[in-house]
Amino acid sequence: MCSLELDRCIRRGVTDPFVVVKDGFSNYFGGRQEWYDQEYRPKVHKYGCGIVAAVNAYLYMAGITRVTKIGYMSLVEEFIQMYPFSKFCLNTGLGVLPWQMSSYIKRKCRLAGKKVNPDWLGRSGLDNLYEKMKAALEQDTPVIWAFFNLKPSHKIQFYKYVNGQFRDTYLDEHSLEHKYDGVNSHYVTVTAVYESEQNGSVERWVEISSWGSKYYVNYREFEQFVRNAGGILNPANLINGYCSNILIIKKL
Numbered sequence: 001m002c003s004l005e006l007d008r009c010i011r012r013g014v015t016d017p018f019v020v021v022k023d024g025f026s027n028y029f030g031g032r033q034e035w036y037d038q039e040y041r042p043k044v045h046k047y048g049c050g051i052v053a054a055v056n057a058y059l060y061m062a063g064i065t066r067v068t069k070i071g072y073m074s075l076v077e078e079f080i081q082m083y084p085f086s087k088f089c090l091n092t093g094l095g096v097l098p099w100q101m102s103s104y105i106k107r108k109c110r111l112a113g114k115k116v117n118p119d120w121l122g123r124s125g126l127d128n129l130y131e132k133m134k135a136a137l138e139q140d141t142p143v144i145w146a147f148f149n150l151k152p153s154h155k156i157q158f159y160k161y162v163n164g165q166f167r168d169t170y171l172d173e174h175s176l177e178h179k180y181d182g183v184n185s186h187y188v189t190v191t192a193v194y195e196s197e198q199n200g201s202v203e204r205w206v207e208i209s210s211w212g213s214k215y216y217v218n219y220r221e222f223e224q225f226v227r228n229a230g231g232i233l234n235p236a237n238l239i240n241g242y243c244s245n246i247l248i249i250k251k252l
Contacts, residue, residue, distance in 0.1 A: 004203065005164055006194055013137045013192025018209060021058045023069035030056040031072050032187055032212030036125035037120070042090035044076060049187040049210070050096035052081045053144045054104045056209055059141050061105065061249060062112035079104055095187070098122065098247055101144060113221065122242040127247060130204065130219055132196075134193050136248040143190040145208065147183055148243035149225060155182035158208075158215040158227040166205070166216055168198060171203040181215070188215075190246075 021028040028048045033048040046053065059067060060172045080086055083100045090096070098120035121132060138141050146158050158181040159166040168181075189212075192207040204219040227237055228246040 004194075004198075004205070005167065006161060006205075009194040009196040009205075011192055012192050013207060014060060014133050014235070016138055017065060018142075018191050019056055019064070019068055020066050021072050022066065028069075029214045030209030030212060031076070033242065034211060035069065035073060036076075042087040044080075044090060044091075045145060047090045047093055047095045048076065049103055050144075051076050053098070053187040053189045054079065054101040056104050057101075057142050057144055057247075057249060058108045058132035059102050059117075060114055061114055063114075064112075068083060068168045082107070095185070098146075101247060103188075107209055111224055117250045117252055118243065118247055119250060120247045122245040124245075125238075126223075126245070130193070132248065133190060133206070133246055136195060136246075137190065140252065141249045141251065143249075144247035145188050145206070146191050146246070147186045147188070147222075149184055149240050152184055154225065155184050156216060156217065157182045159211065161214075161216055166218070186210070189196050193219075 001083055019030050021031055030174050031052040033044055033046075034042040036101055038045045038046065042048075055072065058075075059065070064133050065187050080090075081082060081101075082104060083096070088094075089100075102118035104121060109116045121129070124132075133143050133145070149155075157168050159168055161167075188208040188210040190206055190208055194205045194207065194216075195224075196203045206217045206222075208217060222244075226240045
C-alpha cells in the first residue's frame with residue numbers, strides 16, 4: 001500500500017472520460033473480456049485482452065467514448081471475423097498478435113475518417129519506453145501496453161487507487177469480491193501517467209484500463225518485472241523486452 005495524492009501529481013494522458021461502456025446501471029472503464037463465458041470459443045474470456053485493448057484504442061481514436069456492452073461485444077466479434085487466424089491464437093493460448101491489433105486499429109479508424117499509423121515498438125527494446133509512452137499520451141492517443149515474462153511465477157501487480165492510497169487488495173466494484181490482481185502475460189490500454197517527486201526521485205504511476213476497470217501500475221515495478229531473468233544480455237530478458245512493450249498510435 002502506497003500513499004500519493006494524484007491531484008498533486010503531474011498528469012499526462014488522454015482526455016477524460018475515456019471509453020465508457022454501459023451495461024444497464026453499470027459503467028465500465030473500457031471493455032471487459034469476462035463478458036464472454038468461459039466455455040465460449042474462441043477463448044475470449046481467458047485470452048481476449050489484446051482484442052479488448054485494440055477495440056478500446058479504436059473507439060477512442062474514432063471519437064466514440066460511450067458505447068453499450070452489446071455494441072462493444074459486436075466489435076470484438078467483428079475483430080475475430082476480420083482476422084480468422086485470431087481464433088487459432090485465442091484457442092491455443094497465444095492471444096492476438098501486435099500486427100493484428102495494429103491492422104484492426106488502422107482499418108477501423110480509416111472507415112471512421114481518421115488516418116492513423118499504429119506501431120509496435122518491440123524491436124526497440126525497453127530503452128526510453130516510459131518516455132515514448134508519455135509522448136504518445138501527450139498527443140491524446142492511448143497506448144497498448146503488453147506485459148510478459150518467461151517465468152510464469154513472476155507477476156506485475158495492478159493497484160487500485162482508494163482514498164488517496166494505491167491498494168493491491170481491494171473490493172471490485174463489478175464482481176463485489178475482494179481481489180488481488182497480478183499478471184504474467186496481459187495487454188492493457190494506457191490512459192495516463194502520473195509523476196510526483198518523492199524524496200529526491202520521481203515516482204511514476206501508469207493509469208490503465210483492464211477488465212473494464214481503472215488500475216495503476218508502478219513503473220519501477222514494471223522495470224523489475226521485465227528484467228528479472230539475470231544479466232541485461234540474457235536471452236530471456238531480450239524476449240521479455242520485446243514482448244513487454246507498447247503499441248503507439250500516430251495521427252497522420
